[in-house]
Amino acid sequence: MANIKQIALAAGVSITTVSRVLNGHPYVSEDKRSAVWKAIEQLQYKPNRNAVNLAKGETRMVAVLLPFANHPYFAGMLEGISYFALQHHYHIVLCQTDYKPEEEIRALELLRDKQVDGVIICSKQTNWSTIEPYAAYGPIVVCEYTESSVLSSIYVDYYEITRYIMNMLIDKGHRHIGYTIGRPDSFNSLNRIRAYEEALQEIQVPLVPEWTFSNCYQYDHGEEVIRAISNMHTRPTALVVAGDQSAAGILLGAAKLGIKVPEQLSVIGFDNIPIARVLELSTFDHSSYDIGCLAFTIFYRQLHADVPRTEKHKLPYHFIERMTVGQAPASFTALSNTKTPAQK
Amino acid sequence: MANIKQIALAAGVSITTVSRVLNGHPYVSEDKRSAVWKAIEQLQYKPNRNAVNLAKGETRMVAVLLPFANHPYFAGMLEGISYFALQHHYHIVLCQTDYKPEEEIRALELLRDKQVDGVIICSKQTNWSTIEPYAAYGPIVVCEYTESSVLSSIYVDYYEITRYIMNMLIDKGHRHIGYTIGRPDSFNSLNRIRAYEEALQEIQVPLVPEWTFSNCYQYDHGEEVIRAISNMHTRPTALVVAGDQSAAGILLGAAKLGIKVPEQLSVIGFDNIPIARVLELSTFDHSSYDIGCLAFTIFYRQLHADVPRTEKHKLPYHFIERMTVGQAPASFTALSNTKTPAQK
DNA sequence: TTACCTTATGAAACGCATTTCAGGTCAACC
DNA sequence: GGTTGACCTGAAATGCGTTTCATAAGGTAA
Known part of the structure; x- marks a missing residue:
């Protein structure tokens, strides 16, 4: 498959200019811009996301950690997260842990290894002190109460x-x-x-x-x-x-x-x-769907705005x-x- | 966070040697090997997965395309896929489509853009001719009957x-x-x-x-x-x-x-x-869990062995x-x- | 006329690890 | 003594975009 270099060659411009066109930067003359688009279409070029991720240091993926997806409560949450994630052009990496600590750690390692931009924990077994260090690598939102000063929390009392x-x-x-x-x-x-x-x-x-x-x-x-x-x-x-x-x-x-x-x-x-x-x-x-929506929203805001990463949201409930x-x-x-x- | 260059420097070896140690290649002397491990531990080094993915051209991720996770049939399937995926050190990118064609395409684009190594389609709306071209980028396994010569199929009659x-x-x-x-x-x-x-x-x-x-x-x-x-x-x-x-x-x-x-x-x-x-x-x-397990197994085999990418499995059922x-x-x-x- | 800004463009550095290739040592075999 | 192969190592190429920096033309305000 074509890469950016071949597009640059075909359009008679530099790689930089192709990248500018791709990312909608200003300061590209109209004729070069159209030449680039033409080359992109002719060669059916699509950027390699791994290269983009590596260069940008961002993956547009969020890990969702839960014990089992096959349960209406968690499935509802997943649906809420999914819905908001799609809207913001994020994808979900599903980490089904069965409450096994080693699987929970593996999900957190995705964050450390830069495979995802953040983690949403629906329910977990591992204790907070094990989780907290991973917050250094990106926002972690937990759908459970925690007093941790580096994790965000959505909880029901x-x-x-x-x-x-x-x-x-x-x-x-x-x-x-x-x-x-x-x-x-x-x-x-x-x-x-x-x-x-x-x-x-x-x-x-x-x-x-x-x-x-x-x-x-x-x-x-x-x-x-x-x-x-x-x-x-x-x-x-x-x-x-x-x-x-x-x-x-x-x-x-x-x-x-x-x-x-x-x-x-x-x-x-x-x-x-x-x-x-x-x-x-x-x-x-206390709709698990809504919890999912809120969890993603918090994750997203924390990643893109410079807000403290330790919001606490107590959810309303009604009988x-x-x-x-x-x-x-x-x-x-x-x-x-x-x-x-x-x-x- | 440290990168491979810093490890090489700290251990007094070349980058190549560090990579060799990391990937368990032979032909590294014992003293250098231990020097590298020591540096890795001291600097708490972990390879950047994006760089690994880019270099290896493999992500160890598989996209799972389904209409809604919040349904026991699909949730069961998801659990089956998940179970086998974890065993093979794969992760799942969940693509909930709500049967919307544009979302289904987005999932397939993950494959084209090299964000995932393959796709498992649990149920879809888009017609085969739209899906087929994406098979060029990696194995696609469908949990539905298809006569397509580039897709694998697990189906119930x-x-x-x-x-x-x-x-x-x-x-x-x-x-x-x-x-x-x-x-x-x-x-x-x-x-x-x-x-x-x-x-x-x-x-x-x-x-x-x-x-x-x-x-x-x-x-x-x-x-x-x-x-x-x-x-x-x-x-x-x-x-x-x-x-x-x-x-x-x-x-x-x-x-x-x-x-x-x-x-x-x-x-x-x-x-x-x-x-x-x-x-x-x-x-x-006809256990959806088992279908999920089989789907992943086929995907995995097709990716790692040189087998034709068009297996057809008719599933047994019983009343x-x-x-x-x-x-x-x-x-x-x-x-x-x-x-x-x-x-x- | 000088100073400064806007627009436009590309070379090169950077993000980071894998893999190829080439070069070297040392022992074994003919 | 010469050839062969196993073992070891690193420079450089590769995968592929993004971003910084340098450069230059054209315009405008002081």
Whole structure:
């Protein structure tokens, strides 16, 4: 394929002039400009992006780090990032990490090695101190709370939300409340747990470890949870579920097991993914699509304007009341041993 | 950041020797080798990937072209590609096109401009003749049937599958059969339609245009379909749905509208995505994850071995019988005007 | 008339690593 | 002793654009 030198030769100008034409610089006479364009078209010339990247020190690529793309929450985020990226003529390098630290590092190394201009971290495992040094090579935007002074952060206050939910459930008479979370040791999970425990403490209700479940992401996990609950002697009357996907599994599993929602079990999800609407799941909305859009916007601004690279954005949220939260069932308010009819 | 020149200087060797050490070439004396490594570590040197790409003419990136990542079928594919890509030290450039031809072209231009070594097309709109010229710049693998002599193809024979389904439904007494598809003009859709129409023709049952729906991808679309059906005077007794996601919408919508599946309506999905299992949806399995794995493998082999770049792989499939296909309801076998109880 | 700016153009340096080619040493084999 | 081949090393060419700097013509304000 032709290169810039051949264009220069064909158009009878210098390489510099070709580059000027290519990049729309002023100070090129009309006749040379058209001669260059003519040569470019005749030889079907297109600049080699590697050479451009090398010379400009910019790749117009951004790495997106996430555990799995095959999850509506992250897929939504990806879509948001993608949409804004395309508008700004950026491309996305997808780094699916499965929460493996070594894969997360590899994504950050793309930044260090100048393969990308920045990184958007949707969710990660690695600790901040390992990530921070890479911020020297370009903006890093994290969709999670961090106090780091070199990273930008878009976050949802899960402590606040969880307190809000717990209060709502307690107001409705629930005392037997369980929860599910994703990774047990993530910052968000720890905040959820803290809010949960404090809320119970305030009304002096003991914590039942049996009613707490971790590593819940997919439908299957939700089904396992509801199966486990259906076999319990004393069941929770409400579940605070960390993601709509597993909440959907719980709902559909409950239907199969004959557990009535919300009459016997209230379920609250998170994320408001499409299936939540279909299943009438009460949930918290904080559109992952919008988070993605914002993440890209911040990355882009930080790269092109001389702004501090440590913005913090707390996201609003709101509760979407649908059909899965109700009053605590009378028979369950006190510790009872009632068996519900449908059980395997 | 340090570059190779500074390492050469610090280690007291030539640039060539540093490059040799970096790339593990033989014929470097032990003392020089260790001097180079020492300099590399002291200066924290890492090669600039853009320079490497430029010099090697290879980027270890592959573009993945798909309409939307936020769909379990494509997300599964993406996961498969991703998994194999990581193993081979490749990265993925995600090109979400929303079926817009100009975005599809942009993805192909990445190949022409040497930003990626190849392209995997999961689904596209652009016609083959537009895509083919780009094959000159690197392997292009398409997850769809094509006769093109420069593209590789992994495909499922939807004509065959649809005939299989139609026969099954006809055997079970169904005569009022509807279908839903995605894009009405795609190759796969046309084959589905052809199989559908031929099957009806053979048993001399007239086609009811009202029972055919296009542009169905998401839950919402499925819900719209079932709502439309519930308002029909004469309803189909079976639906051949082109994707599990919209089939799920149909199932959940049917439950809300009081339409019993499969007693009143049989539903067959495609793809066997996770929600299908949860909803007991009878469907065809051809794992999109596996397609992704295969797609990357073919791309990789074509790039690194001297094999023809036009492999064709027809994928196996199998029907997964679950709970949504039944005998045609007696009252529906003949054209009847029976109204089912639950209607809005 | 001098001083200075705008327009126009190309040579050369620069971004950075890989690869070819040529030259050299030393041991083994004929 | 001469030839051959394995081992080692670096200068220079190569991949390809962008950007700086130097130069020069033409115009204008002081």
